[in-house]
Amino acid sequence: MSFLSLIIKNLLRNKIRSILTSVGIGIGIAVVITFLTFATNLNQSYMDIINRCKGDLIVCQKAVQDITSSSIDQDYIHEIKRYKEVEKAYGQIITNISLRDIPSFLIFGIDPEDIDIYLGSEKPTLGKKIRHKGEIMIGKIASYTFRKKVEDLMELGPNKRFKVTGIYETGNAFLDSGGIVTLRDAQEIANLKGRVSAIVIDSKMDADTRRLSSMIEVTFPDLLVIRSSDFINTQKEVKSINRFAWIFSLLAIVIGGIVVMNTLIMSVFERTREVGILIAVGWRRGRILKMIWGESLILGAIGFVIGVILGIVGVLIIASTSTHINASFHLGTFLIALSVSLVLSIVGALYPAYRTSKILPAIAIRYE
């Protein structure tokens, strides 16, 4: 008989309890996977848009929740272009509107000549790029959601009808579930005539971007200049979602830990006499502790497998009900989930192990 088979037999003594414990851990792991996957995908989608903009700095309104709430005067673009450090500066609008059953439809407004910023050099999957006012390109997800194809008309509000010129697929959930219109159309839709959400600055090769940021902020006190790489950290909505994901994950971890601990404590209490016997027949306490850790690790491993399955199913179900969320999975999330199941196993066995180390064999062998 191997040590592992002894551990497995111990767990099989009370199959229902072991299964329920693993399911408990699994639910905790599934919550971690689901929330962290969404948070990671959200961050990546945001960062992807910023990376597509190919700018060093992003200028937006000071003290706003996120870029969709930002509104700055379009004339700032010309002012900013005057700095010698600036290679290129352009404005864009990112706004969120509600359409009938769809609570959130993202609209990206940009000059048609800068359209490649979002789409790269690739052509739309279907149709062609926008050139004029009254035209819209929509993402593949949006085309499914609104059942629109090229040449169809799309209503984005009262008397705001747009002709769908093309359908694109970027792999970015925000872009693919939204639409791209000319900057002027976006300004009308968002009621931001003469204004933009943000100005993207592409600085010259050896420009001192820190100095440039300071100069802009001093000259125009209502503007906030953010490095592209720091942009995600300044978006309060993203930060809240990240925080929310971690809080729920931590809650799930704590509950999972208590479940493991409860099971192992019950198991150790029930086996007090047996532990005394093992000590009496010459087992070292270290070996008994190893047995308890082993039981805990196996419960954690089964819980991890259950959690991965539930987590994937959960992400797929939730992603299917939301247009802004990708159902893409990341190795890092699963590694975090694996670490969580390991930590749950180790921490959950701490008190039972401590309890075992305090068992006096002479008393334990008479324990009823």
Added chain:
Amino acid sequence: MNDIIIKIKNLTKTFDGGIIKALNGINLEVQEREFVAIIGPSGCGKSTLLNMIGGLDMPDSGEVFVAGKDLLKERDLARFRSQRVGFIFQLHNLIPTLSALENVQIPMFGSRLTKSEAKRKAYRLLEMVGLEERMESLVPQLSSGERQRLAIARALANSPQIILADEPTGNLDVQSGDRILRLLQLINKQEEVTLVLVTHSESVAKAANRIIYMLDGKIWEEL
């Protein structure tokens, strides 16, 4: 004359903050291959004495030398218990979810035996106690007598020099009890194992070569 394998000097042990004096100045010597029975009424301290000899409990004062080890100074009591002594308890204390063969292998964890050697040895021990045909049976499937024979096989797992038996027939009918006592006598002779048996029954004690009477934590008489 055999060597002394157990030597106890002025052993005392109290419980409940000194209210209960379980052992009150015990002096005892047991020779190798002896079969000693310790007899006395419930609460006279005989099981406590057995626990001291087996390194399961520590005295308040006195000295305990077993198989050349000073147990009060012994750092590795687990190794001592594993290799020098084997325990048999009244309630057999077997692991119910394991088979007879697996129960005998439990003390062999940590020994130098390979898995197959441990299995072979466990089978040989089950043969010795007449349980080879029940080796795959789980503990609840065995009768009380069979369980106690299995406990004897487990006690012999690491070929100990001493077997400590605490009321080994206390839970058995007369016939099964006699069989266990004959088995213990056989082991004492064939395996040359020193046997210390604790009982409250005179008829059981008679199976031993030497009988020690205990009362109120003291050795009262020796036959």
